Amino acid sequence: MVTQLSVSDLSFSYPDGTEVLKQVSLAIAPGEKVGLLGPNGAGKTTFVLHLNGILRASSGTINLGGITLSDETLREIRRRVGLVFQDPDDQLFMPTVFADVAFGPANFGFAPEEVDHRVREALESVGEWHLADRAPHHLSGGERRKVAIATVLASDSELLVLDEPTSNLDPAGRRELVALLSSLPTTQLIVTHDLPFVFELCPRSIIMDRGRVVADGRTGELLSNRQLMAAHRLELPFGFDPTNIASR
Amino acid sequence: MHIPDGFINVATAAGAGVVAASGLGASLRRTGRDLSERQIPFAGLTAAFIFAVQMLNFPVGAGTSGHLLGGSLAAILLGPWLGVLAVAVVVFVQALMFADGGIVALGLNVLNMALVTALVGWGVFRSLVKLLPRRSTAVMIASMVAGALSVVASALAFVLQYAIGGEGAAPLQTVFPAMVGVHSLIGIGEGVITALAVGAVLAVRPDLIKGLSDLKLPRLATTPSRRSIVAFVAAGLVVALALVFLVAPIASGDPDGLERVAIDNGFIESAKEHPLEGPLADYGVSGIENEETGTVLAGAIGVGATFVAGLIVTTILRRRRSA
Amino acid sequence: MSGGHAHALHFHGHSPLHRLPAAVKLVGLLAFVLAVVATPARAVWAFSAYALILMVLLVLSEVPARFFLTRLAIDLPFIAFALLLPFVGEGPRFNLGPLTVSAAGLLGAWNLIAKATLSAGASVLLAATTEVPDILAGLSRLRVPPVLVAIASFMIRYLEVVAGEFRRNRIAMAARGYQSRSALDWKPIAVSAGALFIRSFERGERVYQAMLARGYDGRWRMEGQQVIPRTQWLAGLFPGIVAAAIMVASRLW
Numbered sequence: 132m133v134t135q136l137s138v139s140d141l142s143f144s145y146p147d148g149t150e151v152l153k154q155v156s157l158a159i160a161p162g163e164k165v166g167l168l169g170p171n172g173a174g175k176t177t178f179v180l181h182l183n184g185i186l187r188a189s190s191g192t193i194n195l196g197g198i199t200l201s202d203e204t205l206r207e208i209r210r211r212v213g214l215v216f217q218d219p220d221d222q223l224f225m226p227t228v229f230a231d232v233a234f235g236p237a238n239f240g241f242a243p244e245e246v247d248h249r250v251r252e253a254l255e256s257v258g259e260w261h262l263a264d265r266a267p268h269h270l271s272g273g274e275r276r277k278v279a280i281a282t283v284l285a286s287d288s289e290l291l292v293l294d295e296p297t298s299n300l301d302p303a304g305r306r307e308l309v310a311l312l313s314s315l316p317t318t319q320l321i322v323t324h325d326l327p328f329v330f331e332l333c334p335r336s337i338i339m340d341r342g343r344v345v346a347d348g349r350t351g352e353l354l355s356n357r358q359l360m361a362a363h364r365l366e367l368p369f370g371f372d373p374t375n376i377a378s379r
Numbered sequence: 380m381h382i383p384d385g386f387i388n389v390a391t392a393a394g395a396g397v398v399a400a401s402g403l404g405a406s407l408r409r410t411g412r413d414l415s416e417r418q419i420p421f422a423g424l425t426a427a428f429i430f431a432v433q434m435l436n437f438p439v440g441a442g443t444s445g446h447l448l449g450g451s452l453a454a455i456l457l458g459p460w461l462g463v464l465a466v467a468v469v470v471f472v473q474a475l476m477f478a479d480g481g482i483v484a485l486g487l488n489v490l491n492m493a494l495v496t497a498l499v500g501w502g503v504f505r506s507l508v509k510l511l512p513r514r515s516t517a518v519m520i521a522s523m524v525a526g527a528l529s530v531v532a533s534a535l536a537f538v539l540q541y542a543i544g545g546e547g548a549a550p551l552q553t554v555f556p557a558m559v560g561v562h563s564l565i566g567i568g569e570g571v572i573t574a575l576a577v578g579a580v581l582a583v584r585p586d587l588i589k590g591l592s593d594l595k596l597p598r599l600a601t602t603p604s605r606r607s608i609v610a611f612v613a614a615g616l617v618v619a620l621a622l623v624f625l626v627a628p629i630a631s632g633d634p635d636g637l638e639r640v641a642i643d644n645g646f647i648e649s650a651k652e653h654p655l656e657g658p659l660a661d662y663g664v665s666g667i668e669n670e671e672t673g674t675v676l677a678g679a680i681g682v683g684a685t686f687v688a689g690l691i692v693t694t695i696l697r698r699r700r701s702a
Numbered sequence: 703m704s705g706g707h708a709h710a711l712h713f714h715g716h717s718p719l720h721r722l723p724a725a726v727k728l729v730g731l732l733a734f735v736l737a738v739v740a741t742p743a744r745a746v747w748a749f750s751a752y753a754l755i756l757m758v759l760l761v762l763s764e765v766p767a768r769f770f771l772t773r774l775a776i777d778l779p780f781i782a783f784a785l786l787l788p789f790v791g792e793g794p795r796f797n798l799g800p801l802t803v804s805a806a807g808l809l810g811a812w813n814l815i816a817k818a819t820l821s822a823g824a825s826v827l828l829a830a831t832t833e834v835p836d837i838l839a840g841l842s843r844l845r846v847p848p849v850l851v852a853i854a855s856f857m858i859r860y861l862e863v864v865a866g867e868f869r870r871n872r873i874a875m876a877a878r879g880y881q882s883r884s885a886l887d888w889k890p891i892a893v894s895a896g897a898l899f900i901r902s903f904e905r906g907e908r909v910y911q912a913m914l915a916r917g918y919d920g921r922w923r924m925e926g927q928q929v930i931p932r933t934q935w936l937a938g939l940f941p942g943i944v945a946a947a948i949m950v951a952s953r954l955w
Contacts, residue, residue, distance in 0.1 A: 183915045206917060214915040220863050221908040224420065226835040226855055238917030266834075268862045282916065383780050385817025389740045407847055417920075419849065420913065421906040423856020427864045428902040430857065432895050447895075456899065468853045475728075475837060476858075477711060478773065478825035481818070482735040546743070546813055550792045572892045579896020587903050 134194070135161040135318045136182070136290055141191035143177060151177045153342040154191070159290075161196075164312070164319045166329035166336035166350060170364035174342040175322045176217075179292050182320075183214045196289055210239045213283025213317075217295040219275035223267035228254070228278050231267060235286040253285035254278070257311060273304030277311060284317075291317045297325045326354060326367055330376070338363055381473065382488055382537070384481030391544025396486025402494040403467055409460040418461060425457055426465040433469070448492055451500020451529040452573045455522055456580065458589040459501035466493035491536045500529035500573075504590050513594065515581055519574040526573030527566035534562035711773050711829035718937075719763040719831040723930050724840025726938030731828050733942025735821045737949040743813035745952035749820065752948065755941050756823050765830045773826045780818055787811040834858055860905070868898050 136159040143152040151174045159165050169175050180186040182193060184205045193200040193208075200208050216222045225231035232253055236246045254260040257277040262270060270278065276296060283291060296312075297305050309331055312319060323329055329336055329350055336353050338346040340363045346353055353359065354373040360366065367373070387395075410418070429449035449469075454462035467489050473479040480488045504525035511517035538555050545554070580587055719727075734755075741748045760770055788798075791807020798808075832840070838858075842851045871894045880890060 180911065185911050185914050206919070209915060209917050212915075214912075216908065216912050216915075218908070220860075221905060222912050224856065224859055224909045224912065226838065226859055230835065234913075234918075235916035238919065267859070286916065383814075383818035384735055384739050384821035385814045389736060392739070403847075403850070407849060410849075417910065419852045420856055420909040421903060422853045424860055424864070424902040424906040424909070425899075426853055426857035427860040428899055430861055431865045431868050431898070456903075464850065464853060465857075468850060468857055471850075472854055472857060474825065475841075476829050476834060478822050478829060481739075481821050482732060482825060483739045483821070546810065549787055549790050549807070549810070553790060572895060575892025576896040576899060579893045580899055583897075584900050584903075587900065 133160060134158045135163070135196055136320070137194045138182075139192050139194075141178070141181060141188050141193065143174075143181065143186060143188050151342050152181070152188070155339070155342070155344055156191075157337055157344055157347065159318060159320065161289075161318055162316060163335060164321070164333045166333040167320055167322045167339065168324075168326070168329065168336055168353075168363075168365060169339035169345075173339045173363075175339055176294060178339065179214065179294055179320075179322055182290070182292055183209055183212045185214075206239070210235075210286050211289045213286065213288030213291045215279050215283055215291065215293045215296065217298060219272075219279045220268070222279040222282060223275060226266060227263070228259075228265050228267060228270070229263040232263075232278070232282050232285050235282060239286055249285045249287075253281040256284060256315070257281045271304070272299050272301065273307060276300060276304065276308060280311070284315075289318060291315070291319045292322070293319065294322045295324070296321060297323060297328050326365065327371055330354060330373055338365070340364075381470075381480035382484045382491070384483050386481075386546060387484060387487055387540050388544040388546055389483060391540055392481075392483045392487055394486075394543075395490045395540060399467075399486040399489040399494060402463065402490070406460040406463040406467075410458075410464065422457065422461050422465045422468075425453060425461075426468045429453055429466060430469050430472070447569055447572055448496050448530060448533065450493060450496025450533070451504065451522070451525045451569070452576055454497040454501035455504050455525065455573070455577055455590040456588055459497055461589075462497040462501065463493050466497055469493075487537075487540055491533045491540075495533045495536045496529040499532040500525040501590065503528050508590065508594065515578065518581060518591065519578045522577040523570040523574035525570070527563075527570035530562050530566035530569045531559060534558045711826060712833060713763075713765045713769055713830040715764050715831065717762060717764040717831065719759065719827070722831075722938045723843075723934060724832050724836040725843040726840075726930060726935055727828050727832055728837070728840050728844060730938045730942045731824050733939060734824050734945045737942065737945035738817055738820045738824075741817075741949045741952045743809050743816070745955070748948050748952035749816045752820050752945055755945060756820060756827070759827055759941060763827060763831050765827070770823075770826060770830065773830070774819070774823055781815050784811045784814040784818075787814070856909075860902070863905075864898065864902055867901055868894070871898065 136157075138158070139156045141152055141155040142150070144150045155174075155178060167175055167178075177186060181188055182195075184200055195208055195211055198204050198207060198211075223231050225234055229250055232250045233246050236249045241249065250263070251260060254263060257280055259274060259277050259281065262274060262278060267275060267278065280291070280293075280296075293312075296308060300308060305325075305328065309328065312321075312332055319333075321329060321333060333350050335348065336346075336350040337344055338353060338359070345363060346356075346359055351373050354367060429447075429452070432447050432449055432452075448466075450462065450466050453465050456462070457465060470480065470488050470492050471485070474482060474485050474488065504521050507521035507524060508518060511521060535558075538551075538558050541554055542551055545551075577588065581591075585591060734752075738749075738752055741752075760767065787810045788803035788807040789801075791804030791810055793804050793806040795802050795804050828837075835855075838851050838855050841854070842848055875890060875894065
C-alpha cells in the first residue's frame, strides 16, 4: 500500500519513567480520513505531538510520504504535517487572523507575495476570508476552529491532524465543520471523543488505550462492537445506533 | 503609580529614559537566546497575567486601595530579567494603548515599575530564601518581604526623581514621608498577595518558580490559614513601621517638625474622603495626609492609624454590603 | 478592558489620521508631548495653542468629541490630586475668595493639569486612530527590539483570555458562596491569582508547541514593512513640529 503516514514501533516515556506510548504502529494511505479514538489518558495527544516532532520518541520511526523524521527533516515534516490543537486559543496566537495564518508560511520561508497568496487561498477554502483583519478572540467558536484549520492549510500540509475538533462547537458549527472536512481532499487523522462525528466523517478508525493500538478497522464495525467499546470506555450517545445508519 | 506627563521635567524624564533603556537592553542580553527560542510566549502570557492582576484593587486602609505592581511576583516566578521585560511591556502598552501614564514619562514608569520592583524583589527574595530554612512558609515570607520592599523601593525611586526634577510644587519634606508612608501600606498588600500567589504556585507547580529552580525544597501543599495571613499582615506592618523609623529621619529636614506633632485628627478624616478605588488614590493621599507630618513619630502613628482606620472602615463597609 | 482590534480606546474610521502609518504617529506623538512638557508653566498662551492643535487633530480624526472626552477621563483622579497642590504648596500665600492658597502651588497645579491633560489627549488620539497590530508594527519599525514587540503582541492577544479566566474564577467562587467579609480577606484573591498564573503559564507551553508545529525556529518574523513616503512623514510630524516651535518661542519669551 502507498502510505502517506507510516509509524512503526513508536515508544515514548516521560523523564520520570511513565510509559505513555508502547510500540505504536499504524499506516494511513493518501486521502484517507481516519478517526483516532480512546479514553482519556490513552496517549492520543502525546502520539499526535510526535507526528510533528514536538515530542521525540524513545524508539521507533515515523515516515511521512517517504521522508523519515529526523533532525535534518524536522522542518520539512513540520510543514507537511498540519497540527490543529484542541483549544483554538492556543493555536491562534497572533493579533490578527491574517498574521496568524501567515505565521506558518512565513516560517517555512515562502516569499512575501507567496505568503499573502497562500493566506488568502487558505482562508477562502474554509470560507472565512472576510475575517482576515479581525482579532482571533473576537471570533465565534466555529469561526476560530475554521481559522485554526486555515493556519495549517496555508503551509500546504499533506496530513491534517485535528485534536478534538468538535469540542466547544454548537451543533451548527459542528455541522459546518463536517462539511468543511469532508470537502478537503487532504489526508486527515482526527482525534476525538465525538463518535457520531467520526462515524459521519471517517470510514476507518483506530482505537488506542494505555499507549497501545488496540483496534483498527471500519468505523461502523468498531462502533457496533459492544465488547470492544466497553473494554475501552467508549460509549455512544443515547439513541445513536451505527447499525441503523447507512454505513460509510 | 503611573506618573503622568508634566510631573517630572523633561531632562529628568529623558535621563530616566536612558537608564530604563539600558536596563531593558541588559535584560534582553541576559535572557538572550533562550528567550527568543522558547520564552516569548511565556513572557507574553505572564505580562497578560500581570495586566489582569493589576486591575485588582485591594484595600490598604483609610478607604484607599492600591493595586498590585506585580514586579516582584514576575521576578520570583520568571527570574529577574524576564520579569523586567514582562512588566516593562505592560507599562508600554498601558501608556500607548490605554493612555495610562505619560509618554515622556514612559522611561520613569518603566524604571520605577519594572526595573526597580523586579530587581529589588528578586534580590530580597533570593537573599531571604537562602538565609531562611528550606520550607514553604519561608518561601512565602521571603515573597512577602520582597513584594513589600519592592513597592517601597519603587516609591523611593519616584521620590528621587521628584527631588531631581519635580514640577509639582509640593515640598520634598511632604512628598518623601507621604510617598514612603502610603507605599509601606500598599507594600503590605503587594507583599501578602505576592506571598499567597507564590504559595499557590508552590503548592501545585513548584517547578514553575524560577526563584527556586536551583534550590531543593520539600514538596509541601500550602494553603495558608487565616491565622497565617493575619501573621503576614502583622509582619508587614512591622516592616512598614521599621521603614518609617529608618527612613523618615532622613526625610524630615525640619527638626522643628517634632513640635508640630499635634497629631492631626484631620489626617484620618481627610484620607477617608478618598474614592474607594481611585486608580491614583495613592498619589491623592500622598498629597495631603502628611501635610503636618515630617517626623518619625508622626509617620509611625500615621501608618498605624491609617491602617487601623482603614481596617475598620473596610470591614464595616464589607459587612454592610454582604448583609 | 479589551485587546486586539476593538480595544477600549479605538474608534473605527478612515480619516486622514487613521490612514497615517503608525510609526509616523508614534514619532509625532512623542514630539508633541515633549514640546508640551518642556514648556514653562507660565506660558499660558502656548498651552492654549497646543490645545488648539489637539482640537484641529480631533476634528480631522472624525473621532466624536464625546468619545474623546470620556476616554480622557483616565486623567481625572490626577486632576483631583493636582487641585490639592495650591493648599500644600510652599511660598507666599494669598487669598482666593474664602481660601488661602500658595502661589507656587497654584502654578504647580496648573502646570500639572495642563501638561497631563494635553499629553493624555494626544495619547488617546493615537490610540483612537490606530489599531493595535499597527501600533506593534510601528514600534518594530522604530527599532524597538523585536523580542519586546513579540512579548507585547502575545500579551495583547491573551489579555482578554486571561481576564476572562479570572472573571470566571471569581464567578465560580461567588457561586459557591464566597463573600469577602473583612479587609483581611485577601487570600481568595491571591489564591486565584496563583491559579491564574499556573493556567497562563501552561497556556504558554501549549502556545509554544503550536508555534513549533508551524515551523517556529526562534526567529521572530514580522510582516514586511512598506516604505513610508516622505510626504506622510511631513504631514504626520507637522503638528509636532509646530508644537516644538511654540515651545521654543515660549522659552525665549
